Amino acid sequence: METFKVNSKTGLDGVEFSGLVDPSAKKVSMTMFTDIGDQGMTVNLVQLDSAVYARLAGEVELYSGTRMPALPDKWMHVDLSKVEAGSTFSKMVDGDPACVNAMIKAATDVERNGELGFTGTFDITTLPGTQGNLFKRFGEKAKTVPFNTKVDNQGRLTYLFINLSAIDSGFIGGITATYYSDFGVPVTIEKPAADQAVEAPAEVVKAFAKTYN
Template identity: 35%
Template sequence: MSGRSVRLPRFDNRHDRSVRKATGKEIDVNIRRWSAGVLAAALFVPGLAACKSEADSPAAGSSAAAEKPADPKEALAASTKELQKGNFTFAIKGGELNGSGTVHLPSKSAEMKMETGQAAEDLSMSMHLVFIDNDSWVKLELGGPMADSVPAFKAMKGKYQHLDRSKLDGVKELNFDFADVDPAGAEKMINAITDVKQTGEGAYAGTIDATKATDSDLLDADTVKALGAGASAVPFTAKVDAQGRLTEFAVEVPAADSGKAQTLTVTYADYGSAAAVKAPPAGEVVEASDQLYEIFKG
């Protein structure tokens, strides 16, 4: 496995070249991440509310809400501690891409699902990644007129492709590190906070220095570079529940170069009560094709 969690897959210029190689045609695929932050640059849109679940109510066995630090930055820093236990669900949204998933460290399993584009467009994508201990699978379906014209893409539909770990070197999008379980890197974002204030019960707002958070999956190096001087003061909002656990972190990325302004949002829920992820049905599994690795390696 790679030395960090799965990167929220993105289709940037590198992936454009891979898809063009596979199709022999020009395809404009600019799903710039959930780096959404792939799950960011094109991945998020404003207004994803914190998921309603046990994350919004006292934890099992707890008789009262946990005491949160009075200092806003300290409170947000403390809010990520529960994430490290690796038992939660999450959702990511922004731009054209929507994603969601589960991390369940007790069973050493995780999954994430993401979709981008519309079927009526030249190319749309849906992907389901499943990780169980040392095994992993991906179900990748490309739709639209362009994908339908390529037999290799049509053959992927409806099948989970079992991944060969020996072929995954350098393919961060298809790896998961169970020692670094936060799929969006919220702690890295919080460590980059330059100004913050509490705006309400469990609600915070401020700015981050994005140049210090390029290792997170909500803001990658390409996005930060495009922001120029504005990268040093990117607005954010955050929410925590009654136990002080992070339920939402949103970064308001301003327009830069040819990119539109967008809000990249990750939400967390089901702390301590997420379900173990199951392997795909055996009848729906095939060994991954060379075509799949080519798409991600570029």
């Protein structure tokens, strides 16, 4: 699989992320920003095969909405054995930060839209991180969420938009717009220096490695 750059903005929770991905070598360098509090929260993520490191700054909060205890100003090593299968974090480190592969498997009613575009629907409750009550409360609507995509002239995905506002007007602007570019770009990622890395506290793993409930 080719290396690529990815940029995404999620209307659901104000998350933005961008970075470089080498899915074959399992190398990822990603920066995520969540629009919470006055400052927002920034997460820097580095993956080198099975080694994953994260550094957090800003309004750091748990998935439950409570404040995180003071964190070290260093890279935190995340033990992947403690990451829940099916969480959005698990897909991030699998080289599929927008869960596109899982979405394609759940797609139905796919039709061509112009020379390089496609439209269709998919069951969002099958995606990693969405198996809980957040989407199940929409019943059958959650199983037919519309999307549209674009590919380049080599068939590589360049754009994905998932329109959640079709099942609930509260999801203004849909859930996510993701752009892929710079296929084949060199991906050189350095492991954090030993004196700049510590083991991640349990609260960090819990906050970023759970499915939605």
